[in-house]
Amino acid sequence: MFVGVPEARDLLRALLPDPGTETLPLAAAYGRTLVQTLEARVSHPSATESALDGIACREADTRSASSETPVRLRVVGESRAGLTHSAQVNAGECVRIYTGAPLPPGTDAICPVEQLDDGGPDHVWLRRPARPEDVRHEGGDFMTGETVLPAGLRLTAPRLALAAALGHAEVTVRRALRVALLSTGDELVAPGLPLARGQVYDSNRVGLHAMLLECGCEVIALDHAADTPAALQGALDQAGGADLLLTSGGVSMGRYDLLRDLLIGEGQVAFWKVRMRPGGPAILGGWHGLPIFGLPGNPVSSLVVFHVIVRPALTGQAVRTLRLRAATTFRTLPDKTAFWRGVIDSGEVRDYGAQGSGMLRSLSEANALVVVPEGQTVKAGDDVDVILL
Ligand SMILES: Nc1nc2c(c(=O)[nH]1)N[C@H]1C(S)=C(S)[C@@H](COP(=O)(O)OP(=O)(O)OC[C@H]3O[C@@H](n4cnc5c(N)ncnc54)[C@H](O)[C@@H]3O)O[C@H]1N2
Numbered sequence: 001m002f003v004g005v006p007e008a009r010d011l012l013r014a015l016l017p018d019p020g021t022e023t024l025p026l027a028a029a030y031g032r033t034l035v036q037t038l039e040a041r042v043s044h045p046s047a048t049e050s051a052l053d054g055i056a057c058r059e060a061d062t063r064s065a066s067s068e069t070p071v072r073l074r075v076v077g078e079s080r081a082g083l084t085h086s087a088q089v090n091a092g093e094c095v096r097i098y099t100g101a102p103l104p105p106g107t108d109a110i111c112p113v114e115q116l117d118d119g120g121p122d123h124v125w126l127r128r129p130a131r132p133e134d135v136r137h138e139g140g141d142f143m144t145g146e147t148v149l150p151a152g153l154r155l156t157a158p159r160l161a162l163a164a165a166l167g168h169a170e171v172t173v174r175r176a177l178r179v180a181l182l183s184t185g186d187e188l189v190a191p192g193l194p195l196a197r198g199q200v201y202d203s204n205r206v207g208l209h210a211m212l213l214e215c216g217c218e219v220i221a222l223d224h225a226a227d228t229p230a231a232l233q234g235a236l237d238q239a240g241g242a243d244l245l246l247t248s249g250g251v252s253m254g255r256y257d258l259l260r261d262l263l264i265g266e267g268q269v270a271f272w273k274v275r276m277r278p279g280g281p282a283i284l285g286g287w288h289g290l291p292i293f294g295l296p297g298n299p300v301s302s303l304v305v306f307h308v309i310v311r312p313a314l315t316g317q318a319v320r321t322l323r324l325r326a327a328t329t330f331r332t333l334p335d336k337t338a339f340w341r342g343v344i345d346s347g348e349v350r351d352y353g354a355q356g357s358g359m360l361r362s363l364s365e366a367n368a369l370v371v372v373p374e375g376q377t378v379k380a381g382d383d384v385d386v387i388l389l
């Protein structure tokens, strides 16, 4: 029942149903996985246009322009968004132009306003040659018919914006998995209520809810369950209809670790314990046909297990790692992969410091998980795999 991280991920994925697909307006598709290929319905830019506010002219007219020897051009019109100058521009002439406005015929270069002086009625002086690089060419970003977003991508904010720019109002995506979320433990108190000694605010519920939304899941937030078998079973009954029940707490070695007992005693167990730290006591099983993934209660452990096992299983996206130079030594463990909190700074990653699994501040102050495979040593100066948080 003791598994490695990749095996744990595969076992969870195997228990999740195929959610099917649906077509949604872009605004509702954040975090979902695209199941169609999106082609450009238009070219971008849709016309050859200016990248700057200034004048459009013929580059050849302006090559000698400098502060000492400015070049004077006659202004024959204006091109701005929605009101294009469509007449031919000839030698010695220019058109006032604004960023994103189409280039008038005959022009091939831009000089920005910062390099212009007033040259009398309808004239400007250029203190610098006009530059063809400041022209954005039609289709330079993408051309009509080009495949731009392939199926399988997760719809992040920039990709949703790109889908809109391609001319799509709707996208076909994987349906959201319905995940019921349950915190267990008598010591948990909802934030905002008074806290007695020995109690703790239910922070996992908040963090896990947000992480599930980031994964494009529909979240069914269950009431927190006290540490009695009846309370736990009652909570599990409320999760009917979910594709997965995600719990935190109650999976370790204690007498009140009831979820573990319930799955082992009355349900099924696919694994209990993963060869990782933190997060080793995670459990996967089922209860009356409902797949249940039990995260450890320690806040850091639940975050780490979510990142390396739950998120990839829910989204179908592999865990992305970077290779960075270690600025400090990272401890190795003989039989577990370690995911130590690290801080990426100036292109290197250093040890965050306190690695206790209850150190909540680290969830905000660390920005990376440093992966140290079983039995391997990472010394300062070595390259190491890093997961961005
Ligand atoms: N004798 C042993 N004790 C422990 C072992 C072990 O192998 N032998 N494993 C340790 C490890 S590793 C972890 S991780 C924890 C996991 O414990 P549980 O999943 O059973 O979680 P709890 O005991 O319920 O709580 C642990 C800790 O986390 C706090 N907690 C729980 N839920 C929340 C929440 N929703 N929000 C904020 N904080 C929460 C709880 O108060 C405890 O401090 O077990 C070790 N013990």
Ligand code: MOO
Pocket (backbone or CB within 6 Å): 276, 277, 278, 279, 280, 281, 296, 298, 301, 357, 358
């Ligand atoms: O895995 Mo526990 O997750 O070390 O604190």
